[in-house]
Amino acid sequence: MGTTATTSAVLARRRSYHVGNVRSQLSSAASALLESEGASALSLRAIARRTGVALGTVYYHYADKHALLAGLAAEGFRDLEQALRAATDARSGRSGIRVAGMAYLSFVNARPALYGLMYEMRDVGRREEVEEAENAAFSELVRAVSQDFDSAADPEVIRQVAQAIWACARGIAALALARGGPGRLDAETVRDAVSGLETLVARP
Secondary structure: OHHHHHHHHHHHHHHHHHOOHHHHHHHHHHHHHHOOOOOHOOOHHHHHHHHHHHHHHHHHOOOOHHHHHHHHHHHHHHHEEEEEEEEHHHHOOOOOOHHHHHHHHHHHHHHHHHHHHHHHHHHHHHHHHHHHHHHHHHHHHHHHOOOOOOOOOHHHHHHHHHHHOOOOOOHHHHHHHHHHHOOOHHOOOHHHHHHHHOOOOHHO
């Protein structure tokens, strides 16, 4: 491809990115790069090259790489929140714990690099936007867990059960990823852990 054609392609991409929500499209490009090449490949300059957006525009939306990573982590938690909400709404009488737990693990299986970044930024980055997004996702798990209790149940007990499930889900995800190989959950680990968790919760 000649220089003129290359320049035209970049300009075309740049125009398309300025038509819609630029930050959202930058985030989508960053997320794709994260999953395909890992966090080490992420930089504001790399996102600018991938999208054809001017580097100055990228800096307008993300002050530095840390801000980019935090933004991706927060959006990851928001996507997890939506996945938990959809699973709970569609549970059709099934256990709220099971459908939410499987939705959580399906999210990890589909986006393992993003999931790792989410908790790296949550545990190490300590960004307020990331913590708020995680809290919102956790609230959806609380709602899912509440479906397995009667209406007279103590809300604090439900929250504590949800907190235990949340912690267990992180552990299951870590173990299943370790056993399943790069970017893949081990299905047998997931199945056994979820069934065992349900049994424990159901015990008097």
